[in-house]
Amino acid sequence: MAKSPLTLYLAAPRGFCAGVDRAIKIVEMAIEKWGAPVYVRHEIVHNKFVVDGLRDRGAIFVAELDQVPNDRPVIFSAHGVPKAIPAEAARREMVYVDATCPxxxxxxxxxxxxxxxxxxxxxxxxxxxxxxxxxxxxxxxxxxxxxxxxxxxxxxxxxxxxxxxxxxxxxxxxxxxxxxxxxxxxxFPAIVGPHKEDICYATTNRQAAVKEVAPKIDALLVIGAPNSSNSKRLVEVGRNAGCAYAQLVQRATDIDWRALDGIRSVGVTAGASAPELLVKEVIDAFRARFDTTVEIVETATERVEFKVPRILREPA
The missing domain is CATH 3.40.1010.20 (4-hydroxy-3-methylbut-2-enyl diphosphate reductase, catalytic domain)
Structure with missing residues (x-):
């Protein structure tokens, strides 16, 4: 049976930002440097696929510092931690690496x-x-x-x-x-604001790309985790830009194909902590069901890179 035609509009930029990239690299380098297990306080980034992958390599994710033995390194997540956390780690003479996004x-x-x-x-x-x-x-x-x-x-x-x-x-x-x-x-007319917007370049760029894609599509799929703030905002931005059907999916297996019945054009983007592998998985799932044409809608080019902390660049 002939597949019906469908155009997939891929928003760009999408997926990993420099801060997420750096945080994942920090966990990988820590495992390489100190061996497994390496402890991570909270999810390093909000993505189950990423967290599970690092767990398989020897990362142990914990809710609080008191679950970490003193003799193992601990990493603080990309989201940042209250001041009391590194202070407590220092008091306990622990080796810790702060993966807070710069x-x-x-x-x-x-x-x-x-x-x-x-x-x-x-x-x-x-x-x-x-x-x-x-x-x-x-x-x-x-x-x-x-x-x-x-x-x-x-x-x-x-x-x-x-x-x-x-x-x-x-x-x-x-x-x-x-x-x-x-x-x-x-x-409060006297209130002082930041010199430059605190909302990061990656959040801004991903939202701008969705606004650009929205008029072309019947439905929008945002690949990201339900606890990912920036991914949930992309769904809202899509709806506000006139996309009646905008859904957050963790991966291809979460797509509600019945909701897409009869649809001719779909936008796809990914939150800043979703790997490109999951985007490819979604594209493949569409290709299996539709005669799919992929078009990229690019609104910005990102060249931001952040260095990992010095402790990981020094030999063990």
């Missing part, structure tokens, strides 16, 4: 700088997300106020409206964040 570290430094200048911090982010916990944990309790929505801005109880600054989680929706920032500036 763009998240930049937000940490920003928050500290403002706090030292006597400003109370407002963080735009998602409650409970490891990056938000890590950033808020750079300063003493109560020094960082969290806002998730425009409505939260109206009820914000601040110490001094003239002495405020804000930072943001790096993986938010560019459009939603702009609305929250506008609300903050309207209510």
């Amino acid at each position: 763009l998240v570290s930049k937000v940490h430094i920003e928050a500290e700088r403002h706090s030292e200048a006597g400003l109370q911090m407002v963080m735009i982010g998602h409650a409970g997300h490891p990056e938000t916990i890590g950033t808020m944990g750079q300063l003493p309790q109560g020094e960082v106020l969290l806002v998730e929505t425009v409505d939260d801005v109206a009820t914000l109880a601040v110490r001094d409206p003239e002495r405020l600054a804000f930072v943001t989680q790096t993986t938010l929706s560019v459009d939603d964040t702009a609305e929250i920032v506008a609300a903050l500036r309207a209510r």
